[in-house]
Amino acid sequence: MMRPVTHSHSHSHDHGPATPASRRLRTVIAAVLIPFALLVFGGMLALWPGDAPSHERTGVGFDTQRQRARVTELEEVKCAEVNAQSRTADGHADPDEMCERATIEVISGPNKGRTFKDIVTPGALRRYDVGQELVVSYQPKAPPEVQYAVVDVVRSVPLMVLAVLFAVAVVLVGRLRGLAALVALAVSFAILILFILPAIIEGSNPLLVAVVGGSAIMLIALYLSHGFNARTSVAAIGTLASLLLIGLLGSLFIGWTKLTGSTDDFTGLIHQQYPGIEMSGLLLAGVLIGSLGVLDDVTVTQASAVWELRQAEPGASWRKLYGSAMRIGRDHIASVVNTLVLAYAGASLPLLLLFTTARVGVTGVLTSELVTQEVVRTLVGSIGLVASVPLTTMLAAMVLAADTGGSPAAPAQGRGRRRKR
Structure with a gap:
């Protein structure tokens, strides 16, 4: 089965502490995010799995x-x-x-x-x-x-050594921020292993489980890695909006292209053991979860860019902040999309080689379910990532431009500069 490589287009987001937001801005952001967070974690409690169904209960008498x-x-x-x-x-x-x-x-x-x-x-x-x-x-x-x-x-020892090397590298370079990112990574894996996978096996709707579990991962990872501040909250809202877009597009095109989500022996075995799992929903759930990592990268970078530009020029309008940050975002879009396409191509290389040796035409390759599934996954995720740049940038620019009750020193500095000019 072609499995996407984890999207790891990493950048350092340590742009220093964010400029303090006003009480009004914090109140508005909290009014949006707190109900959403309560809904997410309430959903986790409602969907939390009990005992996973055994093979005997699903009618498949495997005892291996x-x-x-x-x-x-x-x-x-x-x-x-x-x-x-x-x-x-x-x-x-x-x-x-x-x-x-x-x-x-x-x-x-x-x-x-x-x-x-x-x-x-x-x-x-x-x-x-x-x-x-x-x-x-x-x-x-x-x-x-x-x-x-x-x-x-058994590969336990080399994998453990590699994991330790990774953790040491992250902490040495990222220091406390790197340590927080490792904690967020551990929490993300815990949600995946303890909630998402068992809930799907138990028979819950894969898309609903992915939305709830992915949103919980997003909130925990963003705030643990980047701190509890308005900048992170704007990135969280931008990520949420992009995830909704990915979900809508994924649902539309998975249905339109008639993808079943069962394309190899592994997915066929899952369907045989747990026939209650909706395989096309499982495919869409994978698209959402697979997009989370890069969405975090893109939205935090864009929010941080807007905050830094506002610090450099406190009196800038939201249009100027948006235009300047989008110049950064366009470079980011180009590199991220290229990363995604190459990541999927690398994961699918054995299959592409098989099609090449079979001398199947380009149209035949692209329209086969195996490849179409990955094309839809890649393009839907990429559209969501591309859309996250203007969405997050505009949100951050408008929030900061409207935050007239921020740090009193910033507007004063801005007026002083205008008098000198």
């Missing part, structure tokens, strides 16, 4: 378990002796071709200590090393000789 195992021995054997499907270029079996026979010991579960064999042919992509830890599937009801099968390798 995942356990861990370790390679204890490797030996070379002739492929012909183990009835391997080994062929030479002319299509005949090669009696001298050598395979590897791995002895694998189960190290978890009720049959800990049990061993089984696995044959690795010369053309296999996965190779074993002695001591390597593996993930194996266990089917208790299967015959003993086929109860275990290797399904993956």
Whole structure:
């Protein structure tokens, strides 16, 4: 299945503390965001999942378990002796071709200590090393000789090392702001794992769950990362408006292009195990959640740009603030859209190679459901991102221009400069 790479078009948003907003401006923003936040977290409570439905309740009698195992021995054997499907270029079996026979010991579960064999042919992509830890599937009801099968390798250590390196880099460069961003990232994953995925599995509407969960992620991530101030609140409103646009466009074009959301073995298995899940709604939910990261980037950058311009020229009108900030925004749009397209193309590279070798025409490739799904996902997300720039910029410019009750020093400085000119 083509899965989008997480949208990580990162910029530093540490523009220093925002200029204090007036009491009136804070009141207006609070009047918009507080009811919205209460609605979001109330929705989370209403949709909070109980116990996820088991396979037995959904009518699919899968009882496969995942356990861990370790390679204890490797030996070379002739492929012909183990009835391997080994062929030479002319299509005949090669009696001298050598395979590897791995002895694998189960190290978890009720049959800990049990061993089984696995044959690795010369053309296999996965190779074993002695001591390597593996993930194996266990089917208790299967015959003993086929109860275990290797399904993956254990990658915990390298992933943990990479995560630690990432966290250290973020904290070293971002300091307290970087630490806050890491906390926001952890909260985002917690909402995804504890709320969004279980609620969808339980049968709640995927789009509704994504809107509620995504909005909660947006609010928590923005305020933890960028502080409780008017600038962050304007970015939050801009992000919300852009998410609504993405949701409307996504719903329209997913329906118009007749996308089912079930395009490969993984989505087919989900539909088989949990037939109550609306797969097209799940696709739209993925579009919304996948757009959140870059929306945060764009809206905070634009709000910060307007605030910085206002600090540099306190007497500027909202039109001047908007025009100056949009010059920054246009550069941002170009780089973000390019990032999104390349990210999706990179994630879909194996599929594009398959279409190329099959010599399917460009029209055939683009109109196939697999590719159309990614085209719709990319373009709908990109339209939302592009729209977020003028939306957030105009909102920030109009809010600041209307905030006549802000810091008293700023207007005084502005009048002093006009007298000098």
